Amino acid sequence: MLEKMDLTKKMDKETYKERLEELQAQLGELQRECKTLEIPVMIAFEGFDAAGKGSQIAELIQALDPRGFEVHAVKQETENERMYPFLWRFWTKTPENGRIAIYDSSWYRRVLIERFEKLITNEQLGDAYDSICAFERQLSDGGMAIIKIFLCVDQKEQRKRFDKLLESKDTAWRVTKGDLERNEKFAKYLAINEEMLQKTDTDYAPWTLVEATDRRFATIKIYTTVIQILRAKVEAAKRPKPEVPQSTVKQEYDKELQSSILSKADLSKSLTEEEYKKNLKVLQKKIKKLHGEMYLKRIPLVLGFEGWDAGGKGGAIKRLTQKMDPRGYVVHPTASPNDIERKHHYLWRFWEAMPKNGHATIFDRTWYGRVMVERIEGFCTKEEWQRAYKEINDMENDLVNAGAVVIKFWLQIDKDEQERRFEERKMNPEKQWKITDEDWRNREKWDQYEEAVDEMLIRTSTPKSPWVVVEGNDKYYARIKVLQTVVDALEAKLKES
Amino acid sequence: MLEKMDLTKKMDKETYKERLEELQAQLGELQRECKTLEIPVMIAFEGFDAAGKGSQIAELIQALDPRGFEVHAVKQETENERMYPFLWRFWTKTPENGRIAIYDSSWYRRVLIERFEKLITNEQLGDAYDSICAFERQLSDGGMAIIKIFLCVDQKEQRKRFDKLLESKDTAWRVTKGDLERNEKFAKYLAINEEMLQKTDTDYAPWTLVEATDRRFATIKIYTTVIQILRAKVEAAKRPKPEVPQSTVKQEYDKELQSSILSKADLSKSLTEEEYKKNLKVLQKKIKKLHGEMYLKRIPLVLGFEGWDAGGKGGAIKRLTQKMDPRGYVVHPTASPNDIERKHHYLWRFWEAMPKNGHATIFDRTWYGRVMVERIEGFCTKEEWQRAYKEINDMENDLVNAGAVVIKFWLQIDKDEQERRFEERKMNPEKQWKITDEDWRNREKWDQYEEAVDEMLIRTSTPKSPWVVVEGNDKYYARIKVLQTVVDALEAKLKES
Known part of the structure; x- marks a missing residue:
């Protein structure tokens, strides 16, 4: 999925401003509707290091009522968290109905960075994919809107951004050894991401790939994505629910x-x-x-x-x-x-x-x-x-x-x-x-x-x-x-x- | 799931006859409805050797119009079949809309007998489970009724049946070396079946466990199961379909x-x-x-x-x-x-x-x-x-x-x-x-x-x-x-x- 991305996409400032204003109004309205209809929302941000997850989240929450969302920065597990199944810390952080939870890197960390750093075995990897799909499916079946955003930049752009950060003492600390290692072995890390996208691009929780070389373009695409998905959920919630889904088979014996x-x-x-x-x-x-x-x-x-x-x-x-x-x-x-x-x-x-x-x-x-x-x-x-x-x-x-x-x-x-x-x-x-x-x-x-x-x-x-x-x-x-x-x-x- | 089965269940001849007649009439009617409504049906029989798959299939088809079904006896792959992905021979044998296909042992052979005989590696095993679930899900989403019957007998009962078959020359050939080996290592083979049942007992294609010590009891339970599932499918097919399922997320960009x-x-x-x-x-x-x-x-x-x-x-x-x-x-x-x-x-x-x-x-x-x-x-x-x-x-x-x-x-x-x-x-x-x-x-x-x-x-x-x-x-x-x-x-x- 990744190899085909056109990372040259751009948006000029004027178009950006005009559209953003409109989109922010829409998103604000949708947040209120989700609250009324008690729809819980999870927005996961993944993507390459320095692709701008943090700043995109900062842009997104501009439109949101701060009483209705929370942002979770997902780092390496704490010692306490390591003492639970890896999804435990995400289960406990699922939002309640009507609220939005945003994850700056997410439950996918397990199959990306931890895999890259060989912190998990191949067998655990298979289990992790099964667990992740079951997790998303259960939440989705339970009414959760799950939005998964993947920010793409290429190796060169990533290196450029690291170099810029490294130039100044104030920002150099943000570039870790792991970041640089993944930049050097970009192809390998890309393959890991590609596999992850394929294995978890489901109908109940699809991925949205966002071209992130240009920050303005990415922001507008993210806003549009979130709005689309929430709108669909809101519409669905307003429709009468079917009694029994076609695919569920009933069994009853005397x-x-x-x-x-x-x-x-x-x-x-x-x-x-x-x-x-x-x-x-x-x-x-x-x-x-x-x-x-x-x-x-x-x-x-x-x-x-x-x-x-x-x-x-x-x-x-x-x-x-x-x-x-x-x-x-x-x-x-x-x-x-x-x-x-x-x-x-x-x-x-x-x-x-x-x-x-x-x-x-x-x-x-x-x-x-x-x-x-x-x-x-x-x-x-x-x-x-x-x-x-x-x-x-x-x-x-x-x-x-x-x-x-x-x-x-x-x-x-x-x-x-x-x-x-x-x-x-x-x-x-x-x-x-x-x-x-x-x-x-x-x-x-x-x-x-x-x-x-x-x-x-x-x-x-x-x-x-x-x-x-x-x-x-x-x-x-x-x-x-x-x-x-x-x-x-x-x-x-x-x-x- | 298996360890909890009560294999002493029985049914007397009179009750059996009375109920069977009624059930056969119902099943015949449902077959006609499925044909009219163009519902395709797959019925897979699995279970321990000598549990009576063959004779139960023979009982079941008594009620069916022979122009509307076919029985596939699934043996070891032929040389030709081995030259395709293992599900190929089942894909090509899926019934067309309105028809019933019955499988005497099925696509689960791969993860049961072939696994027991170590014909597949652990990695292939994981892939096989993924493929099987995807196969059933796709067919179910496409409108297929999937009925999976698992016939249970215990080690002792199985041995008794083998011994009876071995007594006479006319039937001794039916007991293979593999059968006897699996009887000896019953616990091991049971564990393999247990894992298979767990990994594939889904909402779109659940398993029905049938106590098969008593043949009459098993027949009535199988009939009842098939009737229940087909009736639910028929009812669902008659209901108007929901436009968009709750869980599907739409994305549209300009x-x-x-x-x-x-x-x-x-x-x-x-x-x-x-x-x-x-x-x-x-x-x-x-x-x-x-x-x-x-x-x-x-x-x-x-x-x-x-x-x-x-x-x-x-x-x-x-x-x-x-x-x-x-x-x-x-x-x-x-x-x-x-x-x-x-x-x-x-x-x-x-x-x-x-x-x-x-x-x-x-x-x-x-x-x-x-x-x-x-x-x-x-x-x-x-x-x-x-x-x-x-x-x-x-x-x-x-x-x-x-x-x-x-x-x-x-x-x-x-x-x-x-x-x-x-x-x-x-x-x-x-x-x-x-x-x-x-x-x-x-x-x-x-x-x-x-x-x-x-x-x-x-x-x-x-x-x-x-x-x-x-x-x-x-x-x-x-x-x-x-x-x-x-x-x-x-x-x-x-x-x-």
Whole structure:
């Protein structure tokens, strides 16, 4: 794509001024419309060093209401950021609905500069492309306007600009050793950029190549691009949405034909109090030790707990963490999303909470709400929850690729056991707070949940981030199974690393 | 996904009979609806050996009108098929609109058995997943119903079935050495299948896992799946289509801001007759020799010619092929698609024509019609031609990955030169047939074509399958440039191989 660019393009000052004024007015208006329509916008600036990313961003924001955007300068990862999957720092910086985020170099850094400097392996490179495409696709599917600008100059022009900067002490510091190296090996760096453009020029997030030799020309082209894309998004948002997209395939079985996992669980499994106490002591000791080793080896741990109401999640989490060093783990209770969370992609709040290397996050309820409560209560469309299986697999895959241990527990009890526990809670003044009308209402939808859970377990249990169904009618048995599973997984991971 | 399957599922004979009758009636009706609505359908059967793919297909087709479907038994590639990209044999077997194609094992063979038997490298494996997803996505976007069935049995059940087959001479031949090996290393083969399921369980072509221990249960589940998906497709086809999907981003620039490649071409370039003749002789000789070497090294060559009407495509192709061995190349003239071609994906007819290893296909007009004439005349939707850039890049990428040399020529002349040539043709009785009213009409759309061509050149010129703009006002210069480019590319490829 790059070799064909005509980098001699220019614009005279007069035309520039006249057009800019008009475009600025349009962009200002569109920003307001995006805000009203709650359209989030990401604008990524990439391109060759000294092509003018910084000054073009400065030009672009002239037209924007400063309360509605933010600019992120993306540098080398900080030590803290390096302790997360590489996309984490971008997930956490996605704008909320109605806001604009501008990135001065972006998530593409990974496959450009880091690749050029051989900071990633070939295998990581393939994963990185997959992750980037999944990231953009998920956001785009969720309504994000994604604008990707690539600024082009040629080797000679770049060298000229470096030389000019190097002339004065005030600006010389801006030219780094890396910049000069990439200028010298321009052809090689160009090939890396070319590959990147090809692999990520998708219909949902296409690249716009901008001839940047002449700054005025580039500014007008960037304004025009941003305006075009936002206008299309605004128009689309105003149109009624199609019920079901042509390409989404629906599958629904009656109960008999469903692939059932829950019904297979043997709920008669149990332990005596004595067995329980003995095992608990041994396992808690092991977990404490393993948790320390995970910390030393910088391995992150992600545990998700789901299950029927009163299934015993809280009790299991309590036993699991009892002997763990509290500086090394966080229990993250997941409630309905709050105002701010609702303005983001549904996975955003979970990305925020992911553990850094060496730490553990234990989620009491998880991102699987998307394919359970949100599916059943109609909080998202059918298309959205059907898409979510892959989105969730992609996210967990990113975590595993970054070195994490990921396990999801489903605490299974039967309907009678749930009723018994509900009644018990109602009677017990200390536990009354635990039981609400909503719990009873959810109980009425038992069959719907069962269907959703079975589908979820099948579609999202993978060897690297498995679902573990915990037979939970007997609390002793359930807790020991959870602890034993964690011990086994950590031991296996430590052995392999 | 596999580990969670409950393989004990069963169905009694009575229920089975009753339901099957009802389902067969429904499926027959849906087949007729798909035919009327021109929906093409692909049903892929995968799963463990002896899980019953063959007999389930036999059950399924009971309900179908035999004039409307065909079954493809996918075995190891033939020697002939091995001379094409691995998806070629599936591209050429995609059903036309309104027809059903059933695959007894499918394009997944590549990443399952061939992987297990180490017939492909890790790098090829990554490419294969990309190609498979692109293949399914393109077909799905084009309106194909894609149904993917995976039949599960466990190691023990599989062994039991093999043993039963081995008991009798009449059936023992059906159990291959490979079958037994995969049974022994079941865990390893399962892991390969698991990865495949995860990587390709997409919203546009999801997998359905079918518990196949009990044949009756499996049959009913397969019928139900096929019916569900076809019914959803039929319903979707009846709904009005949304104009522009939410996720597609539009970009339109006025002429000044367009990335222009054509305007950069220096059309004053020329050669004297003497220079031309001298060069032609040398280059034709070289091409003859290189063509022979390509044949020996089994390297396929794909050349595409596009350009303005009267741009000189025919003359260039003539000079190029004059000394080539006619058994080793085909010139493929591309006209408007015929009846049968129109019933397929727009890329289908080009896949059919691709050269096998060692051969050359020279396309006089190409698949780029999608983003030129079809775009401008409104023969496809905006969404469709915008999607086509990536689809075309993916296709050419598959060719290059399979070892081919791919070059695309754009023969550029200016508007005056075109007029001169049109007038000349009009005056010359021998050339009159070459000029039609349509040529004059197309000429009126010069500016629209220029915009489309510029965008095409930028979005689809890649280092591995580049566009070469040929300055064509002087025919001598143009022909020599074409020949020289081919010589250089072949020499480079032979050097590298």
